[in-house]
Amino acid sequence: MPSVRVSGPNRRASHTSRAPQGAVCKEESGPLNPALLRTFVEVYRTGSFGKAAHRLHISQPAVTQQIRMLEERVGVPLFVRHATGSRPTPAAESLARDAEGAVDALDFVLQRYFGTDGPARPLRLGAPSDLISDRILPALADMLRDSVQLHTTLALSDALLSQLAAGELDIVIARVRPRLKGITALPLYDEECSLVASPETARDLAPILTAGEAPHVLSAYPLVAFAESVPLIDHYWWSVFHAPRSTAPDVVVPDHRAVLSAVRASVGITVVPTYLCADDFARGTLVPLLKPEIPPITTTYLATREGDVSRPQVSAAHNKLIACGRTWS
Known part of the structure; x- marks a missing residue:
């Protein structure tokens, strides 16, 4: 909620003297x-x-x-x-x-x-970096051409949601379910995730990688991740292997594209949204290590503070993202 500076009462409250009984202050x-x-x-x-x-x-x-x-x-x-x-x-x-x-x-x-919250006030939006560039900016292109100012913040979902709750952002696209008081969230879209590696790493793994042995085999390879906290990787492990991840990330890079660059260079393996790998799969620069019969699916959420969707710019951006989210996967 936008912050409004207000002055306190002119009268100081006294805790040592009280009005006579029966008097109304x-x-x-x-x-x-x-x-x-x-x-x-x-x-x-x-x-x-x-x-x-x-x-x-x-x-x-x-x-x-x-x-x-x-x-x-x-x-x-x-x-x-x-x-x-x-x-x-x-x-x-x-x-x-x-x-x-x-x-x-x-x-x-x-x-x-x-205040500074009128039509000229920038729309403040937070999301993971890949979503900003690949999905959000194209979705809001019409608004930006109409001279709407947009300020973006790139960070992990938990940090973005905290900024939203503090009034520092207007809209957040998060890959975790928001659970903060005063925050309203709608499912925006579902996305598949894939366990990927470079062709060279995949060739090394192929002879020994079977569904039953996968968690043990994979634990010997460096894990490249978006952050120390890796809900996407954990979700994949539980969905496919029905077991928790046994190793911490070896390489942490706070950008999915940088994660993929490291994996292309055979630094290790990772789990990322499948749409980010489509071109790599087509070129053969990355390959999926496993092809589960039911691919793991995660939900991305569109979050705002309660009441903020009534603001014209927030409402317009919210509606455009909801409409575009129906076409994303």
């Missing part, structure tokens, strides 16, 4: 300051007073004061603070369900007319 009888709900939603989404303060560009004591004022207004505790953050109470869960949409809508109006 001004804050409780007048209209609710929207800043209190804005702060509440940020604490709820981030799970931390400190993180909320950072996103709102105010001090942590100011966040604490505003939450305390809101708790006095509603008459119940909203958060239980602990060593690693803040846990919402059942009352906070109920309030968040009703308040998030209203706060998002107010943010959108303020940013559209007074």
Whole structure:
């Protein structure tokens, strides 16, 4: 959700003096300051007073004061603070369900007319590098020709989703299922993945590589991977061999094309989306080591923050990607 800087109440809350019994304080009888709900939603989404303060560009004591004022207004505790953050109470869960949409809508109006979130604001999109170049840029070509500004971030899916939740990105295409609070995700498309090697490596493996011995045989060859965490490779191992991967990656390169370059040079073996290997298979520069009867399939997701799809640029890009995703495999 875009960040809007808001000022705290002019009146300082006092914890040493209280209004006489039966008196109604001004804050409780007048209209609710929207800043209190804005702060509440940020604490709820981030799970931390400190993180909320950072996103709102105010001090942590100011966040604490505003939450305390809101708790006095509603008459119940909203958060239980602990060593690693803040846990919402059942009352906070109920309030968040009703308040998030209203706060998002107010943010959108303020940013559209007074902030940097209007039509001229760049669309901020994150995805793995191969998807940006091969699929996303062609899908959004019409928008880019219409002078829409696009800023892209290339990173691992978990890092991109964290940036999305923090309001630093508008759309993320992720190869893992998003599970963060406040994030909405739709399946974008399913893609096959293949275990590949250079022809030279494949010839060495061919005489001894059988389905039953495959995990043991393959563990002797260097594994080239996109990251230390390798969900694609793990998914292949479980789907085809019904066993966990037994070795850690030997070579880590955070770009699938660089991974393929290393494998072409007979550095080792890897698992990548099959569409990236189509030209290599045709030229014979890479070969699939196995051809499972049912190829492993992974799902790629299109993720946004709740409420952001109502923004015109995000909505247009979201719709184009969904339409193009139906043609991808």
